[in-house]
Amino acid sequence: MVYTVKTYNNINQVGLRELGNGFQIDGDQKENPDAYIIRSENLHGVDFPDNLKVIARAGAGTNNIPIDVATDHGIVVFNTPGANANAVKEAVIASTLLSARDYLGANKWVNTLTGDDVPSQVEAGKKQFAGTEIAGKTLGVIGLGAIGARIANDAVRLGMNVIGYDPYVSVETAWGLNRAIIRATEIQEIFKNSDYITIHVPLTPETKETFNREAFDLMGKDVTIINFARGELVDNKALFDAIETGVVKRYITDFGTEELLNKDKIIVLPHVGGSTEEAELNCAIMASQTIRRFLETGEIINSVNFPNVKQVLTTPFRITLVNHNVPNIVARISTRVSDAGINISNIINRSKNDHAYTLIDLDESDEEKVKALAAGFESSEHIIKVRIIKK
Numbered sequence: 001m002v003y004t005v006k007t008y009n010n011i012n013q014v015g016l017r018e019l020g021n022g023f024q025i026d027g028d029q030k031e032n033p034d035a036y037i038i039r040s041e042n043l044h045g046v047d048f049p050d051n052l053k054v055i056a057r058a059g060a061g062t063n064n065i066p067i068d069v070a071t072d073h074g075i076v077v078f079n080t081p082g083a084n085a086n087a088v089k090e091a092v093i094a095s096t097l098l099s100a101r102d103y104l105g106a107n108k109w110v111n112t113l114t115g116d117d118v119p120s121q122v123e124a125g126k127k128q129f130a131g132t133e134i135a136g137k138t139l140g141v142i143g144l145g146a147i148g149a150r151i152a153n154d155a156v157r158l159g160m161n162v163i164g165y166d167p168y169v170s171v172e173t174a175w176g177l178n179r180a181i182i183r184a185t186e187i188q189e190i191f192k193n194s195d196y197i198t199i200h201v202p203l204t205p206e207t208k209e210t211f212n213r214e215a216f217d218l219m220g221k222d223v224t225i226i227n228f229a230r231g232e233l234v235d236n237k238a239l240f241d242a243i244e245t246g247v248v249k250r251y252i253t254d255f256g257t258e259e260l261l262n263k264d265k266i267i268v269l270p271h272v273g274g275s276t277e278e279a280e281l282n283c284a285i286m287a288s289q290t291i292r293r294f295l296e297t298g299e300i301i302n303s304v305n306f307p308n309v310k311q312v313l314t315t316p317f318r319i320t321l322v323n324h325n326v327p328n329i330v331a332r333i334s335t336r337v338s339d340a341g342i343n344i345s346n347i348i349n350r351s352k353n354d355h356a357y358t359l360i361d362l363d364e365s366d367e368e369k370v371k372a373l374a375a376g377f378e379s380s381e382h383i384i385k386v387r388i389i390k391k
């Protein structure tokens with residue numbers, strides 16, 4: 001069996017090798033493939049082809065994918081947690097220093113100088129670029145996931161006082177946080193006490209415009225805001241007022257819109273936080289491995305819309321179902337299998353909200369019987385997607 005993959009955006013070619021020989025990438029089936037591998041391509045409003053079973057986001061943010069629509073179509077969506085986190089961490093540390101020392105302004109100024117006496121002009125004019133140091137200043141980190149936790153830990157090592165806010169922080173991440181990091185129980189503590197604030201949360205209805213008028217009203221003076229998460233986390237009108245009144249010293253963001261460009265005190269980068277060779281390779285490897293595992297074994301690891309399901313395949317056939325999460329569905333599925341005269345070696349059903357994923361290992365080597373069973377599932381109420389996996 002050869003699986004087909006369509007790639008969007010620039011996916012690292014070396015990483016794609018992890019798919020192995022059983023995959024055709026961007027070949028003649030690419031308009032109706034088994035899988036997409038994408039980065040920031042906007043899939044909202046785009047129809048999903050019938051054959052599509054899986055989308056892997058080679059990166060962290062999945063707000064460019066209509067997750068609910070994908071789930072309704074039985075399409076499993078993955079991302080690559082942490083695969084580009086170090087790249088973003090380094091970009092944020094660099095941004096902190098760029099705000100403290102105005103290296104960009106200094107470089108722009110020095111390039112305007114002419115004549116034999118440039119060295120003496122430099123010495124006379126450099127006082128306008130005297131900066132501050134980040135050691136001893138307070139960094140507020142909103143969102144302590146793969147990126148935020150790394151930044152918080154490294155900022156402590158750089159001598160900063162660090163306050164972190166994440167009401168949903170994972171136990172694993174919490175164990176890895178430096179004990180010097182102060183835990184904020186309300187986001188307002190970050191706004192009130194920080195010289196620098198960096199945000200690392202997904203864009204959701206809850207996090208949209210986290211930086212709004214009320215947030216800026218709580219801040220002191222000369223605060224640097226760093227946003228490598230998503231542009232919509234900031235209300236730009238409120239930001240402009242906060243810059244005007246001296247509350248915000250500088251806004252550094254990876255997400256440009258026209259109104260942000262060519263403004264004093266705003267540094268815009270072209271969404272390059274995760275754009276390092278290393279991160280692009282890591283993301284492509286993880287996305288490829290996840291897709292391969294899902295298509296070849298039916299196992300789900302790191303999905304954003306379905307729970308993890310792991311089970312080594314030991315029987316000749318496995319059927320996987322995406323189904324609605326309704327009462328008695330497992331009993332109905334089991335009855336269908338026994339009515340087909342097939343014994344179930346193992347069945348796993350895991351749900352997430354209104355949907356579930358069911359993995360059934362069959363003690364049956366007659367492929368025709370398995371196909372007939374799968375065809376029956378195809379036409380069953382509450383069953384959205386059916387796949388047969390052969391050992």
Ligand SMILES: NC(=O)c1ccc[n+]([C@@H]2O[C@H](COP(=O)([O-])OP(=O)(O)OC[C@H]3O[C@@H](n4cnc5c(N)ncnc54)[C@H](O)[C@@H]3O)[C@@H](O)[C@H]2O)c1
Pocket residue numbers: 059060061062081082084085088142143144145146147148165166167168169170200201202203206207228229230254271272273274275
């Ligand atoms: N600029 C870039 O190139 C780039 C690269 C990677 C990620 N990102 C963005 O950064 C985001 C975070 O990435 P990550 O890898 O750290 O993801 P992650 O899932 O590891 O961490 C996100 C963290 O945010 C926390 N969180 C969720 N809602 C919150 C809320 N309301 N308040 C506080 N914390 C909340 C979660 O508990 C989690 O710990 C991504 O969703 C993406 O939008 C941007």
Ligand SMILES: O=C(O)[C@H](O)COP(=O)(O)O
Pocket residue numbers: 039040058059060061062084271274275
């Ligand atoms: O969410 C992410 O991982 C980043 O925004 C990176 O996006 P990119 O893959 O388009 O660089």
